[in-house]
Amino acid sequence: MVAGRSAAALYDAPSVVSHEPLDVLVPTGQRFGPVKGLIVHRGEFAATDITLRHGIPLTTPTRTCRDLAQWLPTEEAVAIVDRLAHHRLVAIPELRASIRPRVGKRGWKRMTQVAELADAGAESAPESRLRVRIVLAGVPVPVTQFVVERDGRFVARLDLAWPRLKVAVEYDGLWHDDPEQFHRDRRRLNRLLGEDWLVLHVTAKRFREDFDGFLAELRQALRSRSR
Structure with a gap:
């Protein structure tokens, strides 16, 4: 079979x-x-x-x-x-x-x-691989596709999030070759910043070549929000 x-x-x-x-x-x-x-x-x-x-x-x-x-x-x-x-x-x-x-x-x-x-909740294979590597590195398990709302109205949806700390990770895939998608994502990021979220972005290149550097930044972000 x-x-x-x-x-x-x-x-x-x-x-x-x-x-x-x-x-x-x-x-x-x-x-x-x-x-x-x-x-x-x-x-x-x-x-x-x-x-x-x-x-x-x-x-x-x-x-x-x-x-x-x-x-x-x-x-x-x-x-x-x-x-x-x-x-x-x-x-x-x-x-x-x-x-x-x-x-x-x-x-x-x-x-x-x-x-x-x-x-x-994972919506793509790269997001899944990123989440697994983060968790296996000892970082607390994130929420997938977390929806941020303001007064009951949709603000944004995040790939990986630690809602209590307002820290998120977004995986930037190949679709960002599309200028319109890039601008839509950046407008979404601006709205999140207005909600006091700290958002880290990971490209395929950085995930492949500098995951340790990204992981250090993520850990620092989570520590800073835990104080």
Whole structure:
């Protein structure tokens, strides 16, 4: 059956591109492959772990999440689980509950970590990766897509926020090549400054090349607001 990142893609949670090999799962002990274009994973599974989508046998969303936790780095696994949860294909409390009977079995710690880090509020894979890296660095868990209001009226929505301290982080993606979007975001930032929020911006380049520098700034911002 189709599994892992490939199964997530069939659930419309983008995770692979057309030229990448297909993840498949076969029963433990079954002789299979190697086959060009396939990444073959072996494992035990129950009939309840299998479903059909467009006539294709694949792992259920919950089983897919558990496999992703074992097969991918934590950041990547959480980013895909976030997308599945955001699209309501998997409920995070149910995912966590499905892991409890597996405590002590192979991979249960990685499954637990990914499930605990997952957040259905995340709206993009880069935001998910940023949040995971922040939390794994020991920073308190932020609120995703936090809405700021004034007198019951919408002011702005923030990628990651620590509402009590009025500190936020915004991920600046490639869409900022669009001048109109850039100006809309900056007007939103100005409104937030009027609400006494401290907003830190992270570009893809800085996340990739200077995350430690950004993390130091975030910690300082949170400390300054905690006094």
